[in-house]
Amino acid sequence: MWLGLIILVALMIPVVGILVDSPIGRALANRLGGEVQTPPDLAALVRKVDLLEGDVDDLSRAVELLREENQFLQRLLEDQPPARPTLPPADIP
Secondary structure: OHHHHHHHHHHHHHHHHHHHHOHHHHHHHHHHHOOOOOOHHHHHHHHHHHHHHHHHHHHHHHHHHHHHHHHHHHHHHHOOOOOOOOOOOOOOO
């Protein structure tokens, strides 16, 4: 039994070393180490994306408004009464 435990501990040492040295181990250490600060480039990119999302929302509303206006004008053009002459026909003797 002691021999199995010693072999298990001996095999776990390299496995733990590999995990700690891996990118996952470093990310876990950074997370446990303290506050993560975002790089300035990433913060600027987030700000730009937020501005673009706002612009897209504004454009979507504008397109919807134009669509409604177009439908209204189409209905007005379709519902027009037939054209009639403005002057009565002339009596030719």
